[in-house]
Amino acid sequence: MSFALHRPTSLAAALALAARHGAAARFLAGGTDLVIQIRRGRLAPAHVIDLSAVPGLAGIAGTPEGGLRIGALTTLKAIERHPAFAGGARRALAEAARVVGGHQVRNVGTLGGNVVNASPAADTLPALLALDAEAELVGPGGTRRVPLDAFLLGPGRTDRAPEEVLTAIRLPPPPSAASASAFLKAGRRKAMEISVVCAAARLDLGADGRCVAARLALGAVAPTTLRVRAAEALLEGHVPDAGRLAAAAAAAAAATRPLDDVRASARFRRHLAGVLAGRALAACLGRMGNGEAA
Amino acid sequence: MRLDFTLNGEAVAVEVPPDWTLLQVLRRELGLLGTKENCLEAECGVCSVLLDGRVVNACILLAAQCQGRSVTTIEGLGDPERLHPIQQAFLDHGAVQCGYCIPGMVLAAKSWLDENPGRLPGEDEIREALAGTLCRCTGYQKIVDAVAAAAAALAKG
Amino acid sequence: MDGVATERRVVGRRLPRLDGAGKVTGRMVYAADFALPGMLHGKVLRSPLPHARIRRLDVAAARAMAGVRGIVTAADVPAVRYGTAVRDTPVFATDRVLFQGQAVAAVAATTPEIAEAACRAIALELDPLPAVFDAEAALAPDAPLLHPDWASYAALPVLAREGNIAARARMRHGDVEAAFASAHRIYEHRFATPLQHPGYTEPRAAVAAWEGDGRLTVWCNTQLPFDMQAVLAEILDIPSGRVRVVVPGIGGGFGGKLRVGVEHYAALLARRTGRPVKVMTTTEEELTAAYPRQATTITLRTAVDREGRLLARQGRVLLECGAFANSGPGSAAICMQILVGPYRTPALDLESLAVYTNRVAAGSFRAPAGPMANFAVESQMDIIAEDLGMDPLDLRLRNVVREGDLGPAGEALAGVSVAECLERAAEAIGWRERRPAPNRGKGLACSWWMTTGGSSGVFVRLAPDGTATLVSGAVEIGTGALTGAAQVLAEELGLELEDVRVAGADTRDAPFDYGAQGSRTAFSVGNAARVAAAELRRQLCALAARRTGLPQEAFRLERRAVVGGGHRIPIADLARESQLSGGGLIAHGTYINPAPPYDPTRVENHPLPVFNAPSFHAHAVDLSVDPGTGEVTIHDYVVAQDVGFAINPTWIEGQIEGGVAQGIGEALSEEIVYREGRVLNANLTDYKMPTAQDVPRVRSILVECPSAAGPYGAKGVGEPPCIEPPAAIANAIAAATGRRVFSLPMTAEKIVLGEGG
Structure with missing residues (x-):
């Protein structure tokens, strides 16, 4: 492993770093996939941009239309334990989050990292697809939302441009009672x-x-x-x-x-x-x- | 890269390469060898430490991710003369054989018990709490018994 | 009796282990933790191909890298071949590489990262050669020979070798042909088991340092420090007295740390660089270049009469050594004793072959041969029972050996308890009350195992405070065996366990011990400690006699004192007195577990023809199988194991619980998967050892049918618990689903779709 590490403290600074380094940079969320992939030689970014000091990227909140916005840096453990997924329509996401690795991984690993990593075997992704999730991305051109099934393109490949940050996963309200x-x-x-x-x-x-x-x-x-x-x-x-x-x-x-x-x-x-x-x-x-x- | 964090209750500042993991900082830079090294891919759990009180794999946690945060290693828990109740329970229940996984097991148990204060976990819950740490010696049974006993001891206060 | 108190106060009790506090607090220093000032880090370049000619090996570019301090290859080391049974193993590949993972070069650098980068910078050009990847293929007349010079290798004289056959052995007696001719039924089945890693959590590690006078010290996590000392001396071409091996702490071994692993690379690099060098394996190296359990293919033919009595058995074991023989010849041969099982077998003709292939040089994982051969024989016992319409328990009880029966080598069996083990395990699992239920079943298996011989020596010293130090060259690999030996010593000296300290394994300072292998440590070191304790009692009673004027015979040791004739003299007083006047109280003890006599006409070319102080055991399991996913869930697991005498029930249960967990891995999930000679799962993501959620609560029943030789009748306990799980689980899966799996691991896929996908 050998890379420069950046620790922006605002989303704007993170975007600026991404714009400067392009495909040579990778964002670091929890790192539970990224660090292993770098160590195995599958990824060799020259720059790693740690998002943990960017405010507002973690947390689960309701949206005005009755849906949920899950910040990209929300840990799998936080999802597993959050009442919004304890039962009812969105239980699948907690069930998926709970079986990713051990507690050690779930205390650090994030939902956003899981989504961007885009492993075909990822546990949270089928749950998110079942819940009609959308990816919320912020880039130089502003914010856009992409349905998750259009966002996932292949193993490790997504619709995210190198200069975009995945900021949240959004879940719409369920259509029926x-x-x-x-x-x-x-x-x-x-x-x-x-x-x-x-x-x-x-x-x-x-x-x-x-x-x-x-x-x-x-x-x-x-x-x-x-x-x-x-x-x-x-x-x-x-x-x-x-x-x-x-x-x-x-x-x-x-x-x-x-x-x-x-x-x-x-x-x-x-x-x-x-x-x-x-x-x-x-x-x-x-x-x-x-x-x-x- | 300068790293400032709290380690076992004390402020620490070290200069480390940006690509180092917390495990490298602990074992190589700080000489804290109670945090063990094995698979380096978050599969075995012998490198488990607490980050802000929650168990994590030090082998895949970049040191940079600990900036400004609090890390507890097994050295921060108890010493041979004043064992932490979890450590005491491990000894009392014969939960230790070769011992290489034990620091990680103790910390995984502590993390779960702290996350669920006052709770007396059932056997299935304890096994789930410990599943991220492999033990090849004990078959886990006496470790599970030790954690149950520690939970009871801690609940009594 | 000879100065020892009659009431047992220390042995037989659940006392805490002596090294526990250091382990729970993280203070214990393991070999993987060990470091010296100025130490370099070594890495090993390993072959990416399973069989190839080395066209070019050029280290110049690597040598020129900043931070690289030294490189060694075959050109730099004596042309020594070493090995346990056959001296067939070079330190580095010379002209050819024989398996993916074979060492080609080693690099020492200032950091492990630089050493790793330097390995990548070594120019290694290979021309692939035709290879063989399974034992059957290696036996073909036109198969490529792994060792064209096999005939020139030194080997144990007992071995019969030829070409790719590293060893061929046979056990036979009785009229097999006649028995098969008269049989009511004949059964023939074929079973296969894969390479499985011992799974110790601490990687293999060594730190080597040379002193100015040509003496070498190696701190490492070997199970056999004295064997390591001898092998290193051979490889380095120096007298063994100049090699000191120290085991600071060892994070599990299970047979995987018996043989030289990285110690020689550390020593060679340290000699080359003049600096201490540490070498530690990566997980990838562990899964490609360690000493996993050998793969086997076992064919077993059995003749029975109408009542289900065994008439004869015939069979062939093909055990794959991999590129080098290592422990293969012994393991293959022991398969035969396990295939006989604890059953009366009037006629027998078994053959075992240890075969070279272009895969990893395998080794002796806990009860080598045990799980593989037991899976075969105990699966077949259930098949026979079903075919004859008999209860599997009854079929076993009808055939098991009884006290005084002859074992397979014609040895007289003593301390035979297999029927009791079976009955108690079956009763505990509710065998007789079992009801057919969809997708749920119970299974039984039984076996026997040895208490390995080999000698042990100890020194015991009494300090002026009355405490004792047990100095032993044995290795505490985690089993608690040396806490057990210390309990024996404390018992024999009238001390408490807390009064005994055990000094660590160091070939310079400690007496010889045959090492942590073969379920022998508590048994053998315990017996040596008893001998030393008897001598110390004699010394103490003599001092008491001198002080009181009473005869020596009037005294015994009890509660930290020498007691007799109305006197009670603290041991500490006498130890102090002796230190002032007689050089202190010190004694040594030695012990070797003698091999029982046997009938040599029954065995051919067998390096381990007879089991010492055999133990007997039975396992019973209750499980269910998800018919859709094939997922196996174990509800209850019972082990009834004859331990002879339970020196410390806690640590024996620990062995049983841990052995069953390993056995569950062998049964259901663990396999080093190869395709065309290359490992597909060289990581712990895909090498699947059981987690806390995969292992059930195990109920241990300690049967105590004493051995003649063990301390207080104890038998070896460490290895047996991993023998029966695959067979017991296979039988339960068959009971639950009506389908039988003939190869390990019994994955969900095999259970649902059948074998062969």
């Missing part, structure tokens, strides 16, 4: 796992019991976190009975483009994708039945 989400993960161990497959789902039901909106997203089965629109389409407008859920799960498995690697074969990943997708959707329904919905 009956909404629940769930996150599930499969790995070789019960903790400290990079997911072999992970899945997040959200279901919103109308007063007639029909599905107003469905979201299903999978991790570690494609070059990016995969939102399975085909499965969502099978559910939306219908009563999500067992047959519909099974069809959606099958569609999820069919949509995967997994790899064979040291953690699992493509065939097993596809199998797990179907299993976890079905279970995540069923968990959403179960939670609504338990009166847990938002």
Whole structure:
């Protein structure tokens, strides 16, 4: 490792540094991915811009329209423990945050870092996709918002320009009163796992019991976190009975483009994708039945 | 790069390269060897320390990230004559074998107990709290028992 | 009896370990922590290819880098080949590299980062050669030979070697052909186990410093300091008396720190640079170039009669040594004793082959051979039970050895407790009450193991305050074995455990010990301490006799005093008196665990034909399998282990709980994965050791069926607990799912999709 370290104390200063060093610079949030990638030689930035002294980048707050704004530097631990995710419609995010590494990593690792790192196996990303998250970016041209599924372009690649800072993740309000989400993960161990497959789902039901909106997203089965629109389409407008859920799960498995690697074969990943997708959707329904919905 | 931080309750100022981790500062610059070194990728947890009271992996924490903050290492917890209640519980319950993971285990336990004051954790909660630190000797059982006992002792005050 | 109090006050009690406070406070200095002023840091350049000819090795550019102080390659060291069973291992690759990870050069520099950069700056050009990556392929007639000069290597005389076969051994007796011909049923299965890393949390590390007079001191985390001393002397071509090996502290070993790892590189670099040099492994080096458990392929054929009695067993073990034999010949051969298991086997014909391949030179991870062979035999026992419609417990009880039966080498078995272990483990897990439940099952496995021999010497000195120092060359790797030995000494001297201090392993100052291996330390050092204690009692009673005028026989040691004839003289008084008048109280003790007699016609070319002071054990597990994901959740785990006598139940439980955790890793998650001779998971992200959430609570049942030789009847306890978990878990998975996995680790993928993907 060898780099110059910068510690701007304002967003403007951070942007100026980014503009000056361009692709030679990387932003440092918690560093739990970045430092390992630098040490493994996968990244070799000449400049590291530590964002921890920039005010206002951490914290979770409600938005006027009833959504949530999660500062990019909010730690995974803060998400895990925040009441906004303790139950109800956004529970999937806490469930995902809670299974990233050990407490050591979650006390430092940030949601923004997780998003910018854009690992196809990242646990928080399917949950964020299920919750219709948007990335909020600030750059020389001002602030812009990008839906997360458009933001994630490939392994380690996002729509963020080198001179932009990811400042927050925004979650819109759930579209119906009956909404629940769930996150599930499969790995070789019960903790400290990079997911072999992970899945997040959200279901919103109308007063007639029909599905107003469905979201299903999978991790570690494609070059990016995969939102399975085909499965969502099978559910939306219908009563999500067992047959519909099974069809959606099958569609999820069919949509995967997994790899064979040291953690699992493509065939097993596809199998797990179907299993976890079905279970995540069923968990959403179960939670609504338990009166847990938002 | 000049680094100012609080280490085990005392103000420290050191001059270190910008790419150094906290682990390098502790072990190489300050000679604090109780924080152990192994995988260097946040997988084994032997390098665990407390940053503002919460357990972190010193191996992947850049020293710069500690600027102005408070770090506690195992040396800041207790000494052989005045053990911290968690350390005492580890001894009383036979939780220590080779001992290389133990400083990290003790600090992971302290972090969780401080984060959940007064709580008497169940076995599953303790195992979850410790999962970021690998132990290859003990099978964790006596460590889990020690943490439960320490929680009870601390709750009594 | 001979001056010792009759009531046991120290042994058998749950006393705290002697080195605990230093460990919980972070004050304990491990080899990885050790440093000297002016010390340089060494790094090793390792081969990126599994088999290649070295076309060019040029260190000039690296040597010229700022901060680089010295480089050594094969050209700089004596052309020595060293090795445990076969002297086949060079310090650095010479003309060819034989595995990915083999050392090619070592660099010393002012910082580890510079040394690492210098390794990258060394020009190493390799021409790839055809390679073999599994034992079966290495046996093919046209397979490339790893060691074309194999016949010229020195080796243990007992070994039979040829080409890629580093050792071939056999155990046989009875009329196997007739037994198979008359069998009610014959079963044949093939089992496979992978390379698995010992997983010690402290990397291997050494600091070497030469004194002006050609003497070398190495501070390192070896389990065998005296073996290390001898090997370093050989490699460095100096008399062993000039090598001092000190083990400051060791963060686990489990057999992975038995053999020279980085010590020789540190010593060579220190000699080259004239400065102390530290070398410490990275995790990548650990997973490509350490001493993992060898991979095996085991074929086992068994003949049974209508009632499920074993008639004969036939089988072949292929154990992959990797590029160098190391402990492979011994491990392969021991597989045969474990394949017999603690079962009466009227006819037997087993063969074991230790085979070279172009993968890492493997080693002796805790109970080497144990988990692999036990997985085979105990999986097959359950298959037989199911086929015959018998309860697996009943099938085992029908066949287990009993007191006085003959073991596989024809040795008379004593202290046999396997039936009791099975019954107690089964009862605790609720075996007889088990009900079929979807995706939930219970499994059993039993085995036996040795208490390794090898000698131990100790000095014991009584200080004028009445406390004792136990000076031993043994290594406390964490098991608590030396706290156990200290308990034995305290017991025998009428002291409390807190009165005993143990002096650390240092080949210059401590008497010889065969080392921390083979479940022997508490047993062997404990016995040596008893001998020394008897001599000290004689000295103390003689002093008391002189002081009182009573006969020596009138006295015994009790509660820190010499007591008898109405007198009670504190040991401290006599120690002080002796120090003024007689040079102080000092004694030594030595012990070697004798090998039992056996029938040499039953074994061929077996380096370890018979188990000393064998222990017996049974494991029982209750688990469930998620039918969708294949995730295994262990609900209950019971171990009934015959420990002979529990010197300190806490530390024995610690061995059992830790061994089961390792066994769960072996069973479910751990494997060094290779593709075409290269490791795919050389990091702890993808080498999966169990976390606190993967390991269940383990219930230990300590069975005490005494051995004739151990202190108070103790048997070795350290290795056995990791033997049975793979088999017990395999049997429970089969019970839960109706599917059996024949290879380790039994991953979720194999459970759900079957083997072969």
